[in-house]
Amino acid sequence: MNRDKIKELDSEYIVHTYGRSDLVAESGSGAHITDMDGSELIDLTSGIGVCSLGYCNEEWVSAVKEQLDKLQHISNLYYTQPAPQLAEKLCKRSGMKKAFFGNSGAEANECAIKSARKYGSSKSETKTDVVSLIDSFHGRTLQTLTATGQDDMHKYFGPFPDGFKYVKANDAEAMEAAVDENTCAVIMEIVQGEGGVNVLDADYVKAVREICDKNDALLIIDEVQTGIGRTGKFFAFEHCGIEPDMVTFAKGIGGGLPLGGVLFNEKTMDILQPGDHGTTFGANPVICAGALSVLDQMTDELLDEAAAKGEYIMTKLAGFENVTDVSGLGMMIGFKVSGKKPGDFVGELLGKGIIALTAHDKVRLLPPLVITYEDIDKALAVIEETAKNA
Ligand SMILES: Cc1ncc(COP(=O)(O)O)c(C=O)c1O
Known part of the structure; x- marks a missing residue:
């Protein structure tokens, strides 16, 4: 079945309680999701705080x-x-x-x-x-x-x-x-x-x-x-x-x-x-x-790492142009982007291969605790560039 058919069936037969984004997730590994079209995205949501050890943890x-x-x-x-x-x-x-x-x-x-x-x-x-x-x-x-x-x-x-x-x-x-x-x-x-x-x-x-x-x-x-x-x-x-x-x-x-x-x-x-x-x-x-x-x-080492990664992300975000109101604790992070509705910003990120969430008037990140610093840096670079052009 192709992407369009899946969306068509969803639209016809599933009650519309969710505003879905244009991602048809086929598989996942760690902090990565592969869309049915073959593109790979970095996930900063863990399926809304669920898959904290990443997707398909062995x-x-x-x-x-x-x-x-x-x-x-x-x-x-x-x-x-x-x-x-x-x-x-x-x-x-x-x-x-x-x-x-x-x-x-x-x-x-x-x-x-x-x-x-x-x-x-x-x-x-x-x-x-x-x-x-x-x-x-x-x-x-x-x-x-x-x-x-x-x-x-x-x-x-x-x-x-x-x-x-x-x-x-x-x-x-x-x-x-x-x-x-x-x-x-x-x-x-x-x-x-x-x-x-x-x-x-x-x-x-x-x-x-x-x-x-x-x-x-x-x-x-x-x-x-x-x-x-x-x-x-x-x-x-x-x-x-x-x-x-x-x-x-x-x-x-x-x-x-x-x-x-x-x-x-x-x-x-x-x-x-x-x-x-x-x-x-x-x-x-x-x-x-x-x-x-x-x-x-979920060892003490993993928790300490999660705390450190969260601090790292929040510190970086606070220094980005147009990013304000950074808040959070550990790997639960929120921020605003001047002049952008959070939903629009998250939509732009998705188009650039980064999955993020909204929460009220903020963009929200709930990355898997096991995400690597390499992926964090890649995702932050996209966030920085997108916020700069907001
Ligand atoms: C703090 C809190 N409580 C309760 C719920 C409801 O959980 P569920 O969607 O599993 O019923 C959520 C879901 O987002 C939540 O964040």
């Missing part, structure tokens, strides 16, 4: 294939080996105590919010409020969309669930004013990804932790985009020196296969009891076997 592919030859699925009514092994590794790495596995970031946040509501209901009938941040993004299910602090996303699908409040990020006084005895949880990202790569101050995150403790509210850290090495630490909350009550994760953990979930601490690990929550495909052995390989490769 060890991950072998781990997935090996499990695929044994058993693809059985259901959560029985034990399989990969899921508890993965839960142990995640808990030991993060200091959390127990894991629940689902399929996506939205589902992970849905599980965390349900857990917070159950916790609240054990304290009082009115302890149901969830506080989130303006410009946050927590998912596309009705409840996680409601938790998402972006007004333009709160249309068409009402009535939305009750019990959500929104406050300005990095404003401890606003948080103090919003959280009270009726708050069951605060949910936030350490770096707001979709909201424009906005980094929370560590002191602010510590203050939110204290405000939650004072009001017996749970602190949910949404690490769906920031987690599993993306910011140069295994979880981004490690930059802030706090312990969350729940950590949600997805994207980078599955290496490209759909896996998300929640990590619970001592206080929250027994909230969910048999029958309270579940999902057919959660803890799938093939996906968990791949995730084990991702974690094995």
Whole structure:
């Protein structure tokens, strides 16, 4: 089938919820994607923060294939080996105590919010409020969309669930004013990804932790985009020196296969009891076997390298003509280009063989952590030249 036919079928038979770019990805390796027309592109997106070890990482592919030859699925009514092994590794790495596995970031946040509501209901009938941040993004299910602090996303699908409040990020006084005895949880990202790569101050995150403790509210850290090495630490909350009550994760953990979930601490690990929550495909052995390989490769050295590469990219970007507002942490980077809409700039980059993303009013980069400095330099040269001519 040729490129045009693929696009034609897509247009005719797939619901148009995405604005697709003119790339028909056929194969990938490391930080490179090959289009069906044979052209090779440098990828600075990792499939929106998913393939952090690059495309078709060999060890991950072998781990997935090996499990695929044994058993693809059985259901959560029985034990399989990969899921508890993965839960142990995640808990030991993060200091959390127990894991629940689902399929996506939205589902992970849905599980965390349900857990917070159950916790609240054990304290009082009115302890149901969830506080989130303006410009946050927590998912596309009705409840996680409601938790998402972006007004333009709160249309068409009402009535939305009750019990959500929104406050300005990095404003401890606003948080103090919003959280009270009726708050069951605060949910936030350490770096707001979709909201424009906005980094929370560590002191602010510590203050939110204290405000939650004072009001017996749970602190949910949404690490769906920031987690599993993306910011140069295994979880981004490690930059802030706090312990969350729940950590949600997805994207980078599955290496490209759909896996998300929640990590619970001592206080929250027994909230969910048999029958309270579940999902057919959660803890799938093939996906968990791949995730084990991702974690094995996510060494401290790789994280340090990712942090250094992120610093390198941000420093270079800050010196480019017409590039402003560089923000980020590790390999999660945003910037603006004077006089250019981010979507137009990303479109121009694609035409020159560089795959990048947008986030709100910024261009966003989520490169694979394993990208080489040679590829970084090639991509930066294109960004510099394109921004110069903006
Ligand atoms: C911080 C954050 N939370 C939740 C989600 C939703 O994840 P998913 O698309 O896997 O449902 C995303 C997706 O971009 C995200 O960035």
